Amino acid sequence: MTPPYKGAFVVWLVGLLVYLLAVFHRSSLAVAGLAATERFDISASQLATFTMLQLLVYAAMQIPVGLMVDRFGPRRVMLTGTLLMTAAQTGFALAETYPEALVARLFVGMGDAMTFICVLRLIATWFAVTRIPLITQLTGTLGQLGGVLAAVPMTWALGHVGWTRAYLSTASLGIVLAVAVLLLLRDSPAERSRRGPALSLPAVRKSLAASWALPGTRLGFWIHFSTQFSSTALALLWGYPFFVRGEGLSPNAAGGLLTCLVVSVMLVGPALGWLIGLHPWHRSSMALTIVGAIVVAWTVVLLWPGDAPLPVLVLLVFVVGVGGPASMIGFDVARTSNPPHRLASASGIINQGGFTASLLLVVSIGVILDWRTPGGGTDYTPEAFRWAMSAQYVLWAVGLTQVWRYRKRARRHTSRDELAASIASMG
Numbered sequence: 038m039t040p041p042y043k044g045a046f047v048v049w050l051v052g053l054l055v056y057l058l059a060v061f062h063r064s065s066l067a068v069a070g071l072a073a074t075e076r077f078d079i080s081a082s083q084l085a086t087f088t089m090l091q092l093l094v095y096a097a098m099q100i101p102v103g104l105m106v107d108r109f110g111p112r113r114v115m116l117t118g119t120l121l122m123t124a125a126q127t128g129f130a131l132a133e134t135y136p137e138a139l140v141a142r143l144f145v146g147m148g149d150a151m152t153f154i155c156v157l158r159l160i161a162t163w164f165a166v167t168r169i170p171l172i173t174q175l176t177g178t179l180g181q182l183g184g185v186l187a188a189v190p191m192t193w194a195l196g197h198v199g200w201t202r203a204y205l206s207t208a209s210l211g212i213v214l215a216v217a218v219l220l221l222l223r224d225s226p227a228e229r230s231r232r233g234p235a236l237s238l239p240a241v242r243k244s245l246a247a248s249w250a251l252p253g254t255r256l257g258f259w260i261h262f263s264t265q266f267s268s269t270a271l272a273l274l275w276g277y278p279f280f281v282r283g284e285g286l287s288p289n290a291a292g293g294l295l296t297c298l299v300v301s302v303m304l305v306g307p308a309l310g311w312l313i314g315l316h317p318w319h320r321s322s323m324a325l326t327i328v329g330a331i332v333v334a335w336t337v338v339l340l341w342p343g344d345a346p347l348p349v350l351v352l353l354v355f356v357v358g359v360g361g362p363a364s365m366i367g368f369d370v371a372r373t374s375n376p377p378h379r380l381a382s383a384s385g386i387i388n389q390g391g392f393t394a395s396l397l398l399v400v401s402i403g404v405i406l407d408w409r410t411p412g413g414g415t416d417y418t419p420e421a422f423r424w425a426m427s428a429q430y431v432l433w434a435v436g437l438t439q440v441w442r443y444r445k446r447a448r449r450h451t452s453r454d455e456l457a458a459s460i461a462s463m464g
């Protein structure tokens with residue numbers, strides 16, 4: 038039998054829905070900020086701590102989760118993640134105090150961290166090698182719809198049924214999906230649940246070191262690091278305040294721009310997935326070009342005298358949005374560089390890149406805004422935002438230098454013909 042195997046679509050659909058739910062939970066606080074400050078009687082920086090904690094837990098969990106997937110199989114790990122998110126979101130719905138809500142959010146981040154790597158592992162097992170880049174991109178792209186669903190229905194639910202019922206009803210979706218994972222998901226056509234070799238600490242260290250030693254893994258890490266932090270920081274926390282306070286837009290226009298960010302992902306994701314599958318040798322060139330375009334777009338906005346015009350800001354979010362799909366190139370480079378039994382842990386290493394960079398940026402923007410705002414309040418000025426958003430240049434400088442270095446090493450390690458032959462042999 039050759040891939041795609043019978044049932045591949047059902048397996049992918051269940052995995053995709055669980056990922057969509059994870060993105061939904063991850064983003065569900067973005068529109069509940071005001072309600073959260075009232076419910077828990079907290080300040081803006083305490084509110085930002087929710088996002089920081091979530092990103093921190095997510096990034097820290099990536100390698101352990103990758104190892105767990107290689108050891109226990111994606112089905113078990115995804116089921117654990119779904120149940121964890123459901124329990125944590127229930128806790129968040131019922132939380133009455135700030136510390137209780139923080140603990141609940143921590144476990145939401147933990148459950149969230151367990152989904153994406155599992156879906157990648159399932160795609161790599163169930164689909165033909167030539168289709169993997171496209172299906173992976175479709176997963177990343179469609180998963181972002183979770184963010185859109187979190188915005189509109191959650192705003193309505195918070196206003197009409199209140200905090201507890203709104204969050205409880207989103208938590209209940211997890212129970213339905215946990216049953217779907219249990220009944221419909223298989224790790225491979227031959228096994229419902231597979232187990233990899235037992236992992237001792239020295240074996241874990243050896244396996245991670247072997248993966249990290251490959252220039253392809255490092256190239257993937259730095260591609261993921263460089264491409265996605267700008268869109269993640271805008272989408273999860275700073276986009277709305279930047280457009281309203283930094284660029285003088287109305288709240289509605291700022292909300293519209295954040296929607297354009299997702300539209301950009303939807304438009305570009307599938308096309309990029311197709312291109313990656315067609316030209317694997319040029320994956321790092323695509324990533325470098327996209328990051329270059331993001332740097333140029335930000336530079337135009339930050340140097341614009343006064344508020345940038347709306348069309349320029351629309352262009353900015355479209356270009357920045359492409360960074361999300363471009364980050365998936367990192368996973369693809371790791372996939373074609375690592376043996377199948379180390380695929381999930383390699384994906385965990387890659388996924389740490391973008392989320393660590395996003396965390397650094399979210400924190401840096403907050404710190405710089407506080408530093409540049411007279412009187413220490415939250416009345417941030419456009420000037421303060423210009424300083425804060427410029428923190429991205431440090432991350433781009435580090436990321437692009439590393440991508441350039443490891444691209445040269447990866448190309449020395451594996452020639453164009455060897456890459457083509459290895460991809461053909463995977464099929």
Ligand SMILES: N[C@@H](Cc1c[nH]cn1)C(=O)NCC(=O)O
Pocket residue numbers: 153177178181265302306360361362363364365388391
């Ligand atoms: N960059 C994202 C996925 C993505 C694809 N298109 C837009 N965003 C990523 O790394 N995903 C991991 C996750 O858990 O969301």
